[in-house]
Amino acid sequence: MKRIFVSTFLLVVSLVLTKAQTFKFDFSSNKETPEGFIKITPESLFNNALGYGYDFQQPAWDGKSNKPFFFSVNVPDGNYKVTVAIGSKNSAGSTTVRGESRRLFIENLDTRKGELRTETFTINKRNTVIKGNKKVKIKAREKGKPNWDDKLTFEFNGDAPRISSLVIEKVDDVPTVFLCGNSTVVDNDREPWASWGQMITRFFDEKVCIANHAESGLSANSFIYGFRLEKVLSQMKKGDYLLVEFGHNDQKQKGPGKGAYYSFAYYIKQFIDETRMRGGYPVLVTPTRRRQYDKDGKIKDTHEDYPAAIREIAAREGIPVIDLQDMTKVLCEAMGQEESKHLYVHYPARTYPGQNRELKDNTHFNPFGAYEVAKCVIEGMKKAELPIIKNLRADYKGFDPAKPDKYEDFKWNLSPFSEVVKPDGN
The missing domain is CATH 2.60.120.430 (Galactose-binding lectin)
Structure with a gap:
């Protein structure tokens, strides 16, 4: 009983x-x-x-x-x-x-x-x-x-x-900021991987909600074909925002009809049109830089025509663009070739459980790098004068990627779970 x-x-x-x-x-x-x-x-x-x-x-x-x-x-x-x-x-x-x-x-x-x-x-x-x-x-x-x-x-x-x-x-009455993107945006649930999409939540008050739908290894078309955009649209309401950052994986697609100004532009237009149909505000984001330097200590351009295509689409459609391509260039060059390792997943062997080899990843960020890039995104929002910037927390003091925070001052208590396999995409 x-x-x-x-x-x-x-x-x-x-x-x-x-x-x-x-x-x-x-x-x-x-x-x-x-x-x-x-x-x-x-x-x-x-x-x-x-x-x-x-x-x-x-x-x-x-x-x-x-x-x-x-x-x-x-x-x-x-x-x-x-x-x-x-x-x-x-x-x-x-x-x-x-x-x-x-x-x-x-x-x-x-x-x-x-x-x-x-x-x-x-x-x-x-x-x-x-x-x-x-x-x-x-x-x-x-x-x-x-x-x-x-x-x-x-x-x-x-x-x-x-x-x-x-x-x-x-x-149900707060604006939602939906994030669409790849491994540089995704919520990583295991150390030491992190992306700006899971850090930007720290800087907004309760009157804004961030909904991160990004996933590692995705391109604009695979995001759509996986019904991820459809899921976003099923939750979108008038006044919401859609931030779209692709390019890393899209540039690997080769063949007839492929390319920044062809298939990529076609798929990005779908994100824009579908958002507008629901009374939302689309915002394009250029891809973050890979940590690749030339002999003069300058960050290389590795994304081909994709950043330029994104800027051109945004101008043609009359929508804001957050230029992470430029800001992360400034950030990496301000830190220098050696110090910028602190932004990415660079750790000696046995830093994390089961990690028998050194981790050297020049695409994916660690928590500190993700935190810095999230601040870059916010500065892009401010430059675009998005109304949601009025809901930044009072302790956000602004950020200049030419004057990054000190890695030594960043305090991050590790989550209990870690993974040595890098996210999909590069």
Whole structure:
């Protein structure tokens, strides 16, 4: 009888959570739980019947441990305003909050013993379903990634992560910035890989939501043929934005009808037209530079006609262009040939588990490089006078790629998971 009661209770809780628009969780050590909140204990482990709990087989948080931990809740697709009370009455803390596949939201927030600081941000959640039985054609490497499941997942990291409460509320009235692109944009869920799409979330307040649909190895046409654009359009509303960065993989396509001013321009036009049909604002982004220097210490042009074609399409269509091709050139040349390794995945052997060989990748960024390039994107948004720049966080002070941040000053607590295989594309 007891077993039947427990099963029935879990089913009721799961159904309530699935239909709810607001989810409230209490992580504090207080004996009394605030009205409307669900008390979270070390025994609150995620399963689909319960619909929430500590996740990814990491140790459940006991309120004292300084190790990172994950917490997930099943929610429908959409944008969610998150309000998190950071801190503890029992100890000081330093907390970083990331969401889904390592999207950065709250960075190294220090709290004194007994201090609680309330922070808010908006996060996008999606799964592969478009409509009915139609789904996004994801790659094998994407299966199991937090970005594509039915859960909204949070990673609480930092020197001493401390949280007291978590409130998740569905919102439909904030502009969404959809990102379409390749491995230089994608949310990487494993160290040491990172891209600007998962760092730019750090710099906007809760009145803007970033939805990153980029994936490694994709070109403009494979993004469309994989139904990824269709998935984006199924969630797009009037006033949303679409940022499109391709070129890295497109330039490898050879043959009749291929090329920057031919097939590529044709596919990019589809992104523009489909966005405009829905009342959205398309923005083109030129590809980031590869770390390849000439004998004079200048960054090489390796993208052929693609950056010029993107600028020409943007001018013809009367839409903004964010010129990462130029800004990342300035960034890399300002740092110099040796120091610029700190932007990309360059690590000696045995830096990460299972890494038996040196990592030398001159295309894909590490967290510091992704952070710097995200700032370049924001400066491009400012130059284009996109209205959403009014929603930059107050602590964003501006950025000049000719005067990059110091690598030594960048603090990044590693996520528990790493991978030595580089993302698709080059």
